[in-house]
Amino acid sequence: MQELKIEKLVKRYPGRDQVVAVNQVDIDVQAGEMLVLLGPSGCGKTTLLRCVAGLEDAQEGRIVLEGRAVFDSASGLNQPTHLRDIGMVFQNYSLWPHMTVQRNVEYPLRARSMGASDRLARAREVLEVVQCGHLAERYPAMLSGGQQQRIALARALAPRPKVMLLDEPLSNLDALLRVELRTHLRAIHRELGFTGIYVTHDQLEAFNLGTRVAVMNAGRIEQLDSARAVYERPATDYVARFLGIRNALELRRVDRGWSSDAGAMQGDLAAIERHADRMQLFLRPQALRLHSPTQALSQASHLSISGGQVQEVLYSGGEVDTVLRFGDTTLYASSPAEGASFKPGDPVTVSFEASKALLYIDGKLT
Ligand SMILES: Nc1ncnc2c1ncn2[C@@H]1O[C@H](COP(=O)(O)OP(=O)(O)OP(=O)(O)O)[C@@H](O)[C@H]1O
Ligand SMILES: [Mg+2]
Known part of the structure; x- marks a missing residue:
């Protein structure tokens, strides 16, 4: 089964030097797969994620979630974000500063009208998954960057979304913490088996986390393969150069x-x-x-x-x-x-x- 299918997606930003940020992108993300989008700054990674989430309107193509179209340029279908059942984690932790950790994690459940005791139980459960159960009563300002990012992950996972979109979630953390959290994220993914797209420009992170890796160049996918195939057989000279084959x-x-x-x-x-x-x-x-x-x-x-x-x-x-x-x-x-x-x-x-x-x-x- 394909969990997420992106077909011939095109996103142009208007303006004098019209940018084609996403150019004819085709991607199938399988159920339970963590697909990594790897590419240099400005190649369109964030724009592609935002189109999938419905935060940005593409001009052409189709996006299908679990067999149902959420965006289709041909028919004019464009489902709003809150109906797409997607969890997102960004580079900046974006927690609500005036809410405790517990309330932050409960927030998306409240929005889905879940009852108070179920909310509490589910929030506790995901906080345990990210090893932050002991922080439930703190406010975000009282947490380290790594802890804030774990909470942001817990908040996104709490409603059990169909798809998780992660946009450079570790890039604000120092090197050691990145490695630790990357390992933890890998374990959480194995345990929960969610379907995800993970954006990074760090090839080691891509190889560590990706079941498959898609290398992007100026809005296009240059290669979509297993991490090992991308490493051993870069499909184009662009990919070879991007991987630092000097x-x-x-x-x-x-x-x-x-x-x-x-x-x-x-x-x-x-x-x-x-x-x-x-x-x-x-x-x-x-x-x-x-x-x-x-x-x-x-x-x-x-x-x-x-x-x-x-x-x-x-x-x-x-x-x-x-x-x-x-x-x-x-x-x-x-x-x-x-x-x-x-x-x-x-x-x-x-x-x-x-x-x-x-x-x-x-x-x-x-
Ligand atoms: N709101 C916008 N209006 C106009 N152009 C934009 C807008 N957002 C992004 N762009 C342009 O679209 C292209 C893709 O940007 P995007 O943010 O998707 O890149 P990215 O791969 O996520 O880069 P980074 O690694 O730096 O986050 C860039 O050329 C960027 O300048
Ligand atoms: Mg980006």
Whole structure:
């Protein structure tokens, strides 16, 4: 069953430089799934969530919740927010300051005309889920940021909404607390099994929390896949770049194989043969190995480029990051600190397993 279906959704903001904030977006969120929307600032994540919640009116497309349309541009249907049965948590905790924690959590239940004793019981129950039962009588100003965000989560969960929308709920918290709350959120999701869309621009958060991850670029979905597939096989050069895969080489076909803007490539060229005259090769810094030019390269499955020079060696605890120059091209290698022996100025050859090379033709992974 599909819990939430978004079809060909378009949202334009009017104005002189009309922005298409959401551009032909198609997403199916399955029941019990936590789908993560990942993308840089301004790519349309919040706008998409607000359209789903009914806080923003889209111009085109359809939104279907549990088989029933809540928005349909063709028929003019546009259900108001309070009828959509959606829970929301935002970046700023947005609790009512004049209400105790207990009353904050009861608020959406009161709006649904639930009786007083049921309200009390349900609020207690969700406060236990977020481990804040002991805070019920406090006011928001008497809570830490992490506690406020747990209460905001409890308030959204209290009416058992069909879908939970979470817009960067952890980004106002410090790094340690983020990790703790992310782990807790993961456990709560497993326990309650709600259906959710979670927005972030932090890829680790996306990979930790997402059953699937949708990467957005300028209003469009570039890739929608399991976290592992997004990480291992970024579908477009945009996704590869967004994930911080720093080494990008332009490859050109030459007489006997491929040359790159870092120099000629040697080794297992058959492994990267494609029907194209130009390609782009992306490679994670961890995949690059460093050799001195005199060292013989034995592995047949490897590709190599020689003629480089070590520019900088940065110790980053456990790993050493090495910046390399090949003519005008910069490459980045990251290797275990043990055994690292290169110094700035050293001549260097790099090699990598052909299977680690991510190859793109016209921006698409091949
Ligand atoms: N009310 C508005 N009027 C006009 N343009 C808007 C409005 N709200 C957002 N936009 C524009 O729509 C685009 C998408 O904005 P949105 O807030 O959805 O991005 P986002 O992905 O949530 O970014 P962030 O990570 O910074 O929160 C941006 O170009 C933004 O400037
Ligand atoms: Mg946003």
